[in-house]
Amino acid sequence: xxxxxxxxxxxxxxxxxxYYTRVGLLSPVKSETNGYKHYGVDDQHRLRFILSxxxxxxxxxxIDQILTEAAKGKTAxxxxxxxxxxxxxxxxxVFQQTLALRIRMKSAIGEWQTKPxxxxxxHMICHLIEGFNASSGKD
Amino acid sequence: xxxxxxxxxxxxxxxxxxYYTRVGLLSPVKSETNGYKHYGVDDQHRLRFILSxxxxxxxxxxIDQILTEAAKGKTAxxxxxxxxxxxxxxxxxVFQQTLALRIRMKSAIGEWQTKPxxxxxxHMICHLIEGFNASSGKD
DNA sequence: CTACACCTGTGTCTTGGACACAGGTCAAGC
DNA sequence: GCTTGACCTGTGTCCAAGACACAGGTGTAG
Numbered sequence: 339x340x341x342x343x344x345x346x347x348x349x350x351x352x353x354x355x356x357y358y359t360r361v362g363l364l365s366p367v368k369s370e371t372n373g374y375k376h377y378g379v380d381d382q383h384r385l386r387f388i389l390s391x392x393x394x395x396x397x398x399x400x401i402d403q404i405l406t407e408a409a410k411g412k413t414a415x416x417x418x419x420x421x422x423x424x425x426x427x428x429x430x431x432v433f434q435q436t437l438a439l440r441i442r443m444k445s446a447i448g449e450w451q452t453k454p455x456x457x458x459x460x461h462m463i464c465h466l467i468e469g470f471n472a473s474s475g476k477d
Numbered sequence: 478x479x480x481x482x483x484x485x486x487x488x489x490x491x492x493x494x495x496y497y498t499r500v501g502l503l504s505p506v507k508s509e510t511n512g513y514k515h516y517g518v519d520d521q522h523r524l525r526f527i528l529s530x531x532x533x534x535x536x537x538x539x540i541d542q543i544l545t546e547a548a549k550g551k552t553a554x555x556x557x558x559x560x561x562x563x564x565x566x567x568x569x570x571v572f573q574q575t576l577a578l579r580i581r582m583k584s585a586i587g588e589w590q591t592k593p594x595x596x597x598x599x600h601m602i603c604h605l606i607e608g609f610n611a612s613s614g615k616d
Numbered sequence: 617c618t619a620c621a622c623c624t625g626t627g628t629c630t631t632g633g634a635c636a637c638a639g640g641t642c643a644a645g646c
Numbered sequence: 647g648c649t650t651g652a653c654c655t656g657t658g659t660c661c662a663a664g665a666c667a668c669a670g671g672t673g674t675a676g
Binding site: 340341342352356372373374375 | 653654655656657
């Protein structure tokens with residue numbers, strides 16, 4: 339299979355497949371005639387797995403570890419559980435950060451609605467930004 | 478001021494200051510004697526502004542534009558308003574994505590609690606991951 | 617004068633692909 | 647057979663926003 343054929347039914351892009359190939363998750367063989375990378379059914383299977391894992395928040399590096407573990411014939415499940423727990427913590431952190439940022443942004447937009455535009459002065463670049471953090475910033 | 482002194486009262490790191498310097502947002506002068514970068518009060522002022530803007534979700538590139546506009550003596554306020562509106566949209570998107578991911582992760586962890594560890598088979602790398610997306614994946 | 621803690625600039629690394637680019641492939645038309 | 651044009655390919659580079667490593671400089675306590 340060529341990369342475009344491999345990509346077809348899976349929901350992903352050629353660039354993504356090339357990236358996974360580059361980091362060694364997929365192992366196509368190089369065609370003698372045209373240099374194209376030829377993917378087999380095992381690659382197709384691995385790609386499907388990779389995409390599933392990515393959708394669950396595993397990093398590409400995580401997936402590499404999992405695949406390596408599984409390649410030894412051992413259960414990757416305990417590893418998978420541990421990693422996901424860690425990734426969930428991180429996602430929780432990102433979530434809280436994003437939530438807080440979103441609130442700050444909305445709050446700023448609301449607050450700015452009644453404020454005029456001003457030219458910068460020697461000690462004020464944009465009074466909207468500088469005024470906002472002065473009023474609601476506690477750190 | 479040396480970089481560590483500049484950083485001291487602001488809540489940031491030397492690496493961050495060096496980065497802003499690298500991209501041209503800060504303009505210290507190079508000391509003749511030891512090659513150290515020497516920051517002035519204007520840099521301190523700019524840094525404070527940059528950190529405020531970053532906390533509101535502006536990208537470093539955005540801030541560069543804003544600073545450039547303000548350097549011409551013109552109001553940066555309209556630009557600031559437009560950019561923040563756009564960044565809010567993006568943040569909203571990230572927020573939704575993170576929210577959905579968090580739910581998937583928690584759901585997976587919960588679902589896996591009753592499932593055993595299994596060794597990989599020829600067509601199954603990790604039944605937890607592959608089983609999860611099969612059961613709850615709609616795309 | 618020396619030991620040692622801390623500070624410095626420069627250069628590289630990170631994530632997960634996206635994008636640009638020059639060239640190759642393939643089917644349609646002449 | 648040959649050519650045109652659409653699409654496809656691999657390789658290389660680029661992105662954000664710093665973090666980290668490293669070799670060397672500085673300053674101070676003894």
